[in-house]
Amino acid sequence: MMFSSLEGLVFLEGLKSCLDLLFGEQEEQLGQPSPLQFISTSDLKALFDFVQVSLTPASSDSWKGPVLLVDDLSVLLSLGATAVAVLDFIHYCRVVVCSQLKGNIVVLVHSNEDSEDEENELVVNSLCHHSDLILWVEGLVTGFCKDVHGQVMHWRAWRDVVQTYQYKIQDKNVTFFARGLSAAVL
């Protein structure tokens, strides 16, 4: 299992670990099941246990408000987890990370308007109902633009107010601006 730990950051390289699990000779440590064993068991509990252990602060830690970043949830479906199992995994994470540890969860999922992947759309729609903030990122309807790479719509739960911004991705930063107000246009 490939994960690295720097001060304040725990990074699980899920895709590489999947390949080792499927094709490599990975030695499983006693009492520590692989977080990705759901590939063979369809049970995401081990992945949740990994998240819980990684984010629960030790007595000496001064970090507060952990953040769980999942990139991306759609891959779990592709690896064989069911939609309900993925939603249950997120539910357990919300209890621990949000309610218990007072942190936040940021989840990336993919969706298309004409998608025929019913399980993926079920996960996306369900997450939209559960989220406090939704960022819907899409390309421009007019096609490719060198100075405007796409637009992001964001709305908060139960306020029904959608705000739309456009953005440009740079080397180490992303700049956001109101629609039609790109620096290249002004």
Add this chain to the structure above:
Amino acid sequence: MGSDVIAPRMRAASEGGAKMAAPRSGLLQALVEGGASGLVLVRDSAACEGRSLLRAFATAAVKRSEPVLVVLLDVPRESFEAGLSPDVKQRLQYQDRLWTPPLPCPMDVGGLLGALGGRGSPGPSPTLLLDSLSWLLLRMRPPHVGGAIAGLLRGGTEGGRVVALLHEDLHPPSLVRALGAMATAQLVLGGPAPMATPLSQATPPRLVRVLTRPRRGGGTQKDEAFTVHPNGTLGVPPPLLATEGEGGGPSPTPPSGGAPSPITFRLRLSGAERAARAAVTPPYEHR
């Protein structure tokens, strides 16, 4: 889905209670203020959330001094309580064991439903808010969920109600229709309401389609605008823009379970449009 047909009862006006709203407006308000019993289905989607209506039901029930039980499956207590006044929050009872660590693994859905049974008790009609019914439907077979709901209604006090939030974009239309057939009233959330008079509000009014099943059969369908104030109370703005017929009031139609009307244009004129037409001077004269 095996279930009993639930005969809806609309309460008559009573002291301290909500008066029956006039047909032209306030059907939603009458339902929220205790005018319906049995299963009330709040159907929303990711674009048009319905949890604020559950808060309105909770607030109105607390003001009637009724016991309110909130079953939280979709969101934790803090999320549900956002938008409720402090005096309402402290009067609500919660069943949120699936949000209280340590969590059972796997989730004991059957045990949760069993714990909800037998909630009937003497006294004012209780209100049970289920957030959400979709959570159960994704983890249990629909016939079991239907039986559980019927059991909740039988176990409740006479005149009580179960208000269930259903995310209709998570389920096939056939299932939504079947659940609609169990309900005495359905509230189908829509987008921003087309107002006859524009309102300058931070949160514009939203549209809801109210579907009810009277005891004598048939059904009523009416589009209304509503807002939910920051303290959780329901606000009823002025009437919608030209949505009522010449006879006034909603036309009785069989409950369709939410199927859209096949007519894509209006056949009738509003009062304002009739007055405007009468005021136009034709460029000719009849002799």
